[in-house]
Structure formats: C-alpha cells, structure tokens
Amino acid sequence: MASPFGVLVCLLIVLPQILAISSPIDEIAPLKTCQFPCMTEVNLHLFLHQFVDGPNNPNRNEETLLQASFPFGFGTTIVHDWTLTETTNSKDTVVARVQGVHVQAGLTKPNRWYTTHNIEFQQGRFAGSTLQVMGITAGLESGKWSIVGGTGQFIMAQGIISFTNHPASTFEDGIKELNIRVRFTRDITQAA
Template identity: 30%
Template structure:
C-alpha cells in the first residue's frame, strides 16, 4: 500500500515564515580587541593549577586557568574593557596545544554586562580560529567565530593576543 503525504500550502508558508523571520532578526557584530596575559608573579593573570606527570613534549595533561585583561589596544596602557576568563588543558601528545574554554566578560562600553563563550584549540604560533558557542546580555544566543593572532614583541612574561570576533546574535 502506498502512502500519500501532502502539506497544506498554509503549513509550508508558516514554516518558511518562521525560518526567515529568525534570520532577519539577527544582528552581526564585529569586535576588535586585545587580550593581555601576564605570567609574572605576584600579579599573574594565568597560572598552572595541575602539572603534567608525563614526559611528553609541552606538558600534555597540565591545566591552566586565567583571568586576563581585555583591552582596546595592544598597549598595556590602553583602555580596559573586560576580562577573558577560562581554562586551558594541554591536549596534544606531540606539540604545545591547548583546548581553550574562554568567557569574554565585557565590563565597559556598549557591551558592559554582556559576555561571549568561546571554545577552540590554541597554539603559540600563527593565526587561530575558534568557535563562539553562546553569550549573555546583548550577545544572548550568540554564535560565530574569532580570529586570534599572538603579537610578537610583548614584554617578558606577557602574551598579547589580537582578537577579531564575528558574532551573530
């Protein structure tokens, strides 16, 4: 016996309307900022909380946490606009690579009180792309990606990471 399935035109229109209305209500935002990490004590913003017990290169299995500054520019004196808070377990047996879980918490400006959750791989060279998997405040229901590049020439014990975030929310 053959089955016959038919959609009524009004049901198809309703499904189309729902799909397109969600796309029209989305906003795309591009943010450009710099993450400043300091490993110098006593004012370190990143520390290792679990040391690796393996002899593999790069410390496979170690876990670091961080509460880095988000600034408008690459200068240490540029305006503070938030914090990059998260953790970074080393996940590679063959190179220095981490799985970063970052919450960008904005504390000044237009996005004060909003945050972005970012997940992805990190290495110390080249350009890195990570996924934006959510957000709060003005970034509620966010999705998108970040492009990160470590800047050379940072003072000893500091890492400066240039970040471009492309956010749909």
C-alpha cells in the first residue's frame, strides 16, 4: 500500500505532465462573448382583406380544401392568401400578404377557426421580412393572434396582433383592422 507521502509525490510529478499535454476546453472551442443585441419594438396599423371562398366570389383569396360533415363543420380546412393594406380600400397598395390556413377546430361551438399563417411584407422598410402568427378567429367582433417568430428584420419576433372587424366590411370583403405590436432582435450583422 502506498504511503500518503508517496501519493503526494506522484501527484506533484505526474499532474503537471498530464496538464501540459492536455488542452483546455476553451482552446479547442473558444467561447465567444455573448453580446445582447438591441431589442426593437414596432407598432403597425394595417387592414386585412379576406375575400371569402364561394362560387359567386371570383376575387376570393381563400379556397376550401376540405369540407367536413361533422357538427359545426369541425375539420373544415381553408387555405388563404389574404392581403394587408394601409387603408380599408382593398385596391390600395398591398403592403403584405397573409398566407396560411384556417381550420374549424370547434366541435362544440361554431366559428372556432384556428389559424396559422406567415405575414410576408412586400413594401416599405420591412419588405422581404416575415412574421409567423397563430391564434383563433372565433367569428367575434375582435380578438388576438400571437406572433411566435419571424425572419429578415423580424429575427426572434414575439408579440400580439389585436384585430377588430371593421364597419366597412362587406360579404365580399371581410375587413379586419389590425394593430400589430412586435418586438424583435435587431440583427447586428446587417448595416443599419
């Protein structure tokens, strides 16, 4: 059995040699200092134009993919490509497109439309950027959708979209007034 003194001598002789030939972790993969980029918040006020699906609506911007026979149309699935403008006039310049699906997700209540879509900006300072949005459009006069991500200028986006049905809505053009409040990380690799 080795004496405590012998073990100590071995450690003092062997340990520096082991440390000399081993590389510390940070020499293999150095840690970069984490810089927290600035968070930016933007509030946008836009109008969504939904031209409902139907044989008598040639300008529709949605299409029914599955018409379910369950109560309340549970499972009915519609794909949409709605437009966003700065005014209630659907013929105004399209600022962004709202592309995605909405599904009748209520088995016990009518008009419980779960929606998920990307808002892809086409004009202005956010052109080419997107917001990923989801929520319920419940056939109510107002509601909220969650912003759960984004691309382009909207890196790591989060926020809320409050919507109300606008009084100028018609059967052909269902207009929702959107107040978009989004926080996102400013990309420090891009020029300001």
